[in-house]
Amino acid sequence: MRRVLWALVLALVFWGQPTFAEAKNGIYLPHTTSWPKTNHDWFILTLVLCLFFASLIVFLIGHIIRKEVVPMHKIREEKKLTKDILNGFEHDEFQMYLQFIVDAKTREIASAEALSRWQNPEKGLLGPGQYIKNMEAAGLISRHDFAMFENACRRLEAWDGTQYDNLSISCNFTRITLSEENFIDKLKNISDNYHFDKSKLAIEITEDAMEKNRETAMQNVRKCKELGFRIYLDDLGSGYTSLANLCDYPIDVVKIDRDILLKATTQRGKALLSGIIALAHSLNIEVVCEGVETEEQNALVTSSDCDYIQGWYYAKALSLEECKFFMAQYAK
Numbered sequence: 496m497r498r499v500l501w502a503l504v505l506a507l508v509f510w511g512q513p514t515f516a517e518a519k520n521g522i523y524l525p526h527t528t529s530w531p532k533t534n535h536d537w538f539i540l541t542l543v544l545c546l547f548f549a550s551l552i553v554f555l556i557g558h559i560i561r562k563e564v565v566p567m568h569k570i571r572e573e574k575k576l577t578k579d580i581l582n583g584f585e586h587d588e589f590q591m592y593l594q595f596i597v598d599a600k601t602r603e604i605a606s607a608e609a610l611s612r613w614q615n616p617e618k619g620l621l622g623p624g625q626y627i628k629n630m631e632a633a634g635l636i637s638r639h640d641f642a643m644f645e646n647a648c649r650r651l652e653a654w655d656g657t658q659y660d661n662l663s664i665s666c667n668f669t670r671i672t673l674s675e676e677n678f679i680d681k682l683k684n685i686s687d688n689y690h691f692d693k694s695k696l697a698i699e700i701t702e703d704a705m706e707k708n709r710e711t712a713m714q715n716v717r718k719c720k721e722l723g724f725r726i727y728l729d730d731l732g733s734g735y736t737s738l739a740n741l742c743d744y745p746i747d748v749v750k751i752d753r754d755i756l757l758k759a760t761t762q763r764g765k766a767l768l769s770g771i772i773a774l775a776h777s778l779n780i781e782v783v784c785e786g787v788e789t790e791e792q793n794a795l796v797t798s799s800d801c802d803y804i805q806g807w808y809y810a811k812a813l814s815l816e817e818c819k820f821f822m823a824q825y826a827k
Contacts, residue, residue: 573632576626577633577635579615579617580629584635584639588613588614588616589613589639590613590614590646590814590815591610591611591612591646591815592609592610592812592813592815593607593610593650593813594607594608594810594811594813595809595813595822595825597804597809598802599796599797599802599803599804604662604825606663606803607664607665607818609646609647609664609665609666609667611623611667612814613625613626627669631669631671636669636672637675640667640669640672641681641685644668644682650815651663651689651696652691654691655692660695662695663695663696663725664695664697665725665727666696666699667699669701670700673700673716674708675711676711678715679715679718679719679722682719682722686722692723693722693723693724694723694725696724697724697727697748698716698724698725699728699729699750700728700729701728701730713744716744716745717745720745726745726746726748727747727783728740728741728744728748728750729750730750730752730785731752732752738774741774741775741778741780748780748781748782748803749771749775749780749782750782750783751783751801752785753786755768756786756787756795757786759795765795768784768795769799769800772800773800781802782802783802783804783805784796784801784803784806785806786806787805787807787808787809788806788808789808792806
């Protein structure tokens with residue numbers, strides 16, 4: 496019995512972590528009236544059934560725990576990523592890339608969307624899908640959003656008075672940042688440090704951004720408009736809000752979600768795309784069609800009376816150095 500106990504007390508590996516088990520033993524003496532020795536088979540059967548149900552309960556509990564408990568190695572990875580993000584802020588590793596948007600009629604470059612990229616010293620260039628959620632969980636997303644905003648202000652100041660001073664930049668803000676009480680104060684403090692036409696900078700918000708702290712978000716959007724910034728509504732059609740937001744918010748431009756474009760391969764899908772564009776125009780709102788990648792999609796959005804086109808068909812996201820070369824070549 497002592498050997499059995501020592502074997503069970505040995506360290507076990509439980510989902511990658513060291514765990515210890517403790518065993519206890521005892522002797523059951525059945526009551527002679529309830530469990531006569533001549534009927535010991537029933538007693539053995541009862542023990543087997545008890546062992547079976549105990550094992551079943553342990554299995555079910557373990558199955559639930561496996562779903563709920565985050566493995567320690569993932570927790571360590573997230574902590575390291577958060578530490579790397581903080582280091583990234585300190586060393587200016589988060590860079591602003593631009594994806595240009597063209598006029599659907601003239602095909603000239605009209606504006607650009609500011610997109611975030613992380614030049615990670617260990618992993619190379621990372622897209623936002625690899626770190627934005629971690630920033631949100633760590634409470635760092637606001638710092639990131641305003642860093643990208645300042646980069647956009649700096650770029651517009653650099654373009655001011657040059658051949659590119661007619662271009663505008665749209666800058667994304669997450670719902671968490673947009674719902675902050677001091678959002679406008681931060682926005683104004685940063686933008687006042689740079690000299691450029693505020694109407695050349697658009698505050699781009701997603702539909703779901705207007706559903707978190709709705710009243711605060713609405714006030715912040717309206718104050719942005721009062722400061723001279725334009726307002727873009729991104730991902731229209733992604734399903735978060737009602738079309739009533741087009742009336743409630745001072746929106747200048749809507750960007751139609753790529754899913755709407757992908758569904759426009761059928762007659763009903765084309766009717767939906769044209770209907771959304773017509774609705775926006777009736778409200779004096781301009782329209783950008785996102786995700787245009789093929790000649791067929793380009794022809795479709797052009798025939799649907801879209802105002803602007805964004806997508807890899809014209810330009811991918813480019814670093815600032817690549818932008819200089821692209822704009823010079825595109826002008827030719």
